Amino acid sequence: MQLSLPVPELFSFAQNLSYLERSPLEILYTVQNGKVYRAIDAEGTALVVEIGMAADDSALLVRFLGDGPPPGAAVRAAATRYVRRWFDLDTDLRPFDEMAQKDTLLQEPARLYRGLRIAGIPDLFEAISWGILGQQINLPFAYTLKRRLIEQYGRRLEAGNQSYAMFPTPERIAGLSVEELRPLQLSSRKSEYLIHVAQLIGRGELSREGLLAEGDLARMEQALVRIRGIGPWTANYVLMRCLQMPTAFPIADVGLHLALKQALGWDRKPTIPEIRELAGGWSGWEAYATFYMWRLLY
């Protein structure tokens, strides 16, 4: 069973693979021989997908691994949606490319990473959790926390002699107490945040669809920021990585500040007002601009 998903212009599978391979600490997917593997949840069915590139570079080829029966139409459709969001296949990047070539800060990364897509985190709970875990600590430690959370509370899926990790479901985390998460070395606060978000999602009070129904970015951000543990940074991070909002802009992000400092050759990080000024031309593409700037560092 193999699906073929045609890719848009300005899509580079090599660039996306290179991004996915950048951290050896990541355990939710693996890259081998030019293909990506991960377990996903498709309409309640867990399955492992293998994603590669067609020989003529025209389409992503998605295969379902495992010993079970071939997935039905609904599951295939859900898996397709997942892959489309993961690789952001539905964005026309040409306007960004045009803008970036004329932008002092972006022209270098736009050339280096041409065809790179914002790596989506299609699952809302995973996206918010990753945002919360990453708050205020260095990235390697954030990965350590994520790994512990996954090993302790996520399920594993076997396929083709391999074992694939899955991020814990909100239902699993919703029933935990702070005392159970603390030993993973999460702060009490972060433990509370995760459990609360898990409960909201588990009860259906928070969902990707519900957020999208808010209409515009400002309202989606408001809805997210009302949740304890989600501030402007996390809200915009989630809007960018999970909801594919091109104008999401985590402007207070330290990584962005460091990337700008480096690109500008300054001996200090730019201030927020300075960043607003520098990002004046990014209008409509703040998320992609941020992602490309990050790529300079990570």
Add this chain to the structure above:
DNA sequence: CTCCAGGTTGCGT
């Protein structure tokens, strides 16, 4: 030892 990491909260002016 101090400062900073993909921040946010809650309390104090």
Add this chain to the structure above:
DNA sequence: ACGCAACATGGA
């Protein structure tokens, strides 16, 4: 509205 300590841990 704005400032600031606290939060947990690791690395420079």
